[in-house]
Amino acid sequence: MPRSPAAARGRALRPAPTPEAQVAAMREVVRAGARDRPGVYRMVAAGGEVIYVGKSKRIRSRLLSYFRCAYPEEKGARILREADAIDWEYEPSEFAALLRELRLIKRLRPRFNVAMKRDAHHYAFIKITGGPAPKLVVVRAAGSDDGGVYYGPFVGAWRLAEALRELNDALGLRDCAQRVTMHFSDQADLFAPPERTPGCIRHEIHKCLGPCIGGCSERQYAARVALARGFFEGADDGPIPTLTAQMRAASAQLEFERAAAIRDKVHRLEVLREQFARLRFAIESLSFVYPVPGIDGDDRVYLIRRGCVREEQAAPRTVADRERLRALAAATFEPVTRRPAPVTVPAHEVDELMLVSTWFRQHPDELDRARACGLAIAS
Numbered sequence: 001m002p003r004s005p006a007a008a009r010g011r012a013l014r015p016a017p018t019p020e021a022q023v024a025a026m027r028e029v030v031r032a033g034a035r036d037r038p039g040v041y042r043m044v045a046a047g048g049e050v051i052y053v054g055k056s057k058r059i060r061s062r063l064l065s066y067f068r069c070a071y072p073e074e075k076g077a078r079i080l081r082e083a084d085a086i087d088w089e090y091e092p093s094e095f096a097a098l099l100r101e102l103r104l105i106k107r108l109r110p111r112f113n114v115a116m117k118r119d120a121h122h123y124a125f126i127k128i129t130g131g132p133a134p135k136l137v138v139v140r141a142a143g144s145d146d147g148g149v150y151y152g153p154f155v156g157a158w159r160l161a162e163a164l165r166e167l168n169d170a171l172g173l174r175d176c177a178q179r180v181t182m183h184f185s186d187q188a189d190l191f192a193p194p195e196r197t198p199g200c201i202r203h204e205i206h207k208c209l210g211p212c213i214g215g216c217s218e219r220q221y222a223a224r225v226a227l228a229r230g231f232f233e234g235a236d237d238g239p240i241p242t243l244t245a246q247m248r249a250a251s252a253q254l255e256f257e258r259a260a261a262i263r264d265k266v267h268r269l270e271v272l273r274e275q276f277a278r279l280r281f282a283i284e285s286l287s288f289v290y291p292v293p294g295i296d297g298d299d300r301v302y303l304i305r306r307g308c309v310r311e312e313q314a315a316p317r318t319v320a321d322r323e324r325l326r327a328l329a330a331a332t333f334e335p336v337t338r339r340p341a342p343v344t345v346p347a348h349e350v351d352e353l354m355l356v357s358t359w360f361r362q363h364p365d366e367l368d369r370a371r372a373c374g375l376a377i378a379s
C-alpha cells in the first residue's frame, strides 16, 4: 500500500546529560519541528526499541501535551521517562492516521500499547478450537496462532458464555480442558482405551456426546460442530426448533417448571442468534469505496471490504486514473457479490474491523458520503 507523499518525519533525540535536560531537549525539537496536522508518533527507547505508538489529529499539540504531565504516574510521564527519542510522521487525514497507528502497533507491538490493551477488555469472541474434537469457548481476544476460528467481536462476555453453554449442552459438545484425550468410537486403538474420565457427568446426563470415551464417532461429533457453525453463520436455527417443541410438550403435560427452564434456554439462544445477525449486518455493510479528502490536496481512496481496508490509492485525477480505480474496485469487491459472506472474521482482521466500524459509528455522515461516492465510482 503506498505511503502518503505528504508524509513527513521529525525526530527529537535526547542529546543532554541529565534526564531533565534530555526531556527539555525533546520538547524543544517538538516545538521547533512538529506541525498541527494528523499523524502518528513513536516513542523510542535507548537502543531503538519502539515503546509506544500513538496518533493524533494534531501531532504538535499531542506531543507537547506529554511535557505537561502533572504527575509522575500519568501514562504520558511514564512513557516519556523511558523514551530516548520521539519520532513522528504526518498522514493526510485522521482516518489515515488511525489506520497507520493500528498497523504500526500490530507490527511493532510496543510494550506500552500492549499493556494498555490488556487493561481494555471490552470485547469478547466465540472461538471454535482446533483439534480432533473442537469446542466452543468465549475468549477475550482473537489470537492468530492456533488454527481456531473466531466470531465476533461481541459485547458482554458473561451473557455470551451463558448462551454458549446452552448451545454446547443442546448440541452435545465437549467443554472440558483441551488436554483431555479423545477416543472416538471409530478410532482404531493399538492399545486398550484408557479409563473413562471419572469426574465428568456431562456424558451421563446427555449433555456431551462423549468423544473422550467412544460415545460417538469423529464424523458424528464433526456434524454437531457443523451445526454450531451453521447457527453462527445464519444458515439454520440450530437447536432452537427442537427446544421450542420440547417446551410446548412440557407445557401441554403441565410440567410448567420444566417448560419455564426450557423457555429461558431458548431465550438465551435467541439473543445469541440476534447478536450474530447484528454482527453479520455490520460486517456486510462495511464494504464500499471510501474517498477521504487529505491535507494539502493529498486525497486518498480506500477500498474497504468486510470492515478491512484492502487497498489504498491516491484519489483519481484523470479519466485513466478513474478507470484503473474502477478495475481495482471490481476485483476487490467481486468475491463479496459472488458468494454469501461468512460471519467469521479472520483473527488478524479483527482489530481493523473494530477500528473501521467504530470510525463509521462515530462519523455516520462519513458512511453516507462513502456510500454515495462509492456508488459513483463503481457505476
Ligand code: SF4
Binding pocket: 173, 174, 175, 176, 177, 180, 197, 200, 201, 202, 203, 208, 209, 210, 211, 212, 213
Ligand atoms: S464427556 Fe468427555 S469429552 Fe465430554 S465434556 Fe466430559 S470429559 Fe469432555
